[in-house]
Amino acid sequence: MVNLKQLCKNSELAAEYKKKLVTADEAVKVVKSGDRVHYGLFCGIVRDLDQALAKRTEELQNVLVCDTIWAYDEIPAILKADPDSKHFKYLSTHMSGLDRKMNKEGRCWFIPVQFRENPKLWAENVGDIDVAMLQVSPMDRFGHFNFGPQTAEYWGIFAAAKKIIVEVNENQPVVHGVQNSIHISQVDMIVEGSNGKLPNLIAKPASETEKKIAGHIVERIRSGSTLQLGIGGMPNYVGSMISESDINDLSVHTEMFVDAYVNLYNEGKITGNKNTNKGKMVFTFAMGSQAVYDFLDDNPMGYMAPVDYVNALEVIAANDNFVSINSCLQVDLFGQVNSESAGLQHIGGTGGQLDFVMGAFKSNGGQSFLCTPSVRINKDGSKESLIVPRLPEGSIVSAPRSASHYIVTEFGAANMKGKSTWERSELLISIAHPEFQDELIKEAEKMGIWKNSSKICY
Ligand SMILES: CC(=O)SCCNC(=O)CCNC(=O)[C@H](O)C(C)(C)COP(=O)(O)OP(=O)(O)OC[C@H]1O[C@@H](n2cnc3c(N)ncnc32)[C@H](O)[C@@H]1OP(=O)(O)O
Ligand SMILES: CCCC(=O)O
Structure with a gap:
């Protein structure tokens, strides 16, 4: 926790800290029925405040609670305390596996976004956030609380927030960058x-199929x-293949910072x-093993910046x-990419995928790769091609064919790029699973986009 002796040179700061320091139970008293609450981003989601808010379940009605990805193994305490979602409505702008599970149970709703736009969306479009909560690292001697390994859209959330509560976690690394901390003067309560x-x-670990996919990419880097x-x-496997290759002199500009970058750095790449x-x-947020958080802690090579900068084309x-x-999850014969749903069933948000697809192509010599195994084995053992003639009803187009x-x-x-619809279908059928190629050709003929009987044209 903050060492008040260290702050003695700045007694005003120490006094402000003491004044704002409350227990989690006291802090959540600020939440009222009908409020919109933000729980924080990625590894910065609040835990003690969640537990404390759960204790108030019966007194509160219609509280909207937002996250981006719920990153822990257990569902939020407020949802455990409110199994029928009578008191809290939970919303996510992306969704993790657990958010997805809650979504299937009708207990978590999805807000479709372009991740890049999230700061503006909170700042200007949604209305007030009554209470913004987030985990931070302990206060430094200048009165700043570092956000740990996420900043993304915090500036937009704070712009809309009427009250800000920080939950100090000594395990949050101090991460370098811009807009990576909040000053005590902006904070209403400290827990x-x-x-x-x-x-x-x-x-x-990468499957054999994923290893083959990685191989097709690495040979082009x-x-x-x-x-x-x-x-x-x-x-991640792409990272290990690069480590073993003679590819060198690499740079990192990424939405999510993951273990692969730590390994590439350690290999001198x-x-x-x-x-x-x-x-x-x-990067704009990091998630991975403890090695990622240890690597980023006070590392001057790290540069975390808001998502509207990092993901700007x-x-x-x-x-x-x-x-x-x-x-991605599926590609149709026009080259339209679905990365978000299985038909009507929501899987995950579009995140920054489209930004990186378009930004990479705009870069001199840039390339973007959207990858999927050619088939999926369903629970009943049936095999389904993930190169499909048309996206099934309810599918979301995450990257348009253009x-x-x-x-x-x-x-x-x-x-x-630059391929006609006919060429696209031929190329896509050539990377489909051989068991499905004939069927795909027949469908492409019916759709009027296949004008040649040859399977492989390149
Ligand atoms: C964080 C970053 O990636 S930054 C980069 C930019 N952002 C993006 O690319 C965002 C969009 N991409 C994504 O969200 C992911 O990469 C995905 C969802 C497309 C693929 O994620 P992966 O984890 O590689 O795919 P995976 O095959 O494990 O599928 C994810 C889930 O969808 C389910 N799923 C996938 N396809 C289907 C299907 N056809 N029917 C039913 N469920 C399906 C899987 O069972 C799995 O569910 P579970 O986690 O509950 O078991
Ligand atoms: C929250 C966004 C993460 C992604 O782009 O996948």
């Missing part, structure tokens, strides 16, 4: 929390590239020799040879 560990997000890697086993923020590893594109690698660049499966990488 010293129980110092829980940050979420330990270990990517699943040049030394001197700037990398954006998305979430999951495959992007990161020089940061890019056009923007030279020498810095740029112009900023991404200013870096030459930008390489963006993300996953934006998609490389689509990658274990059977290869298909470049959509």
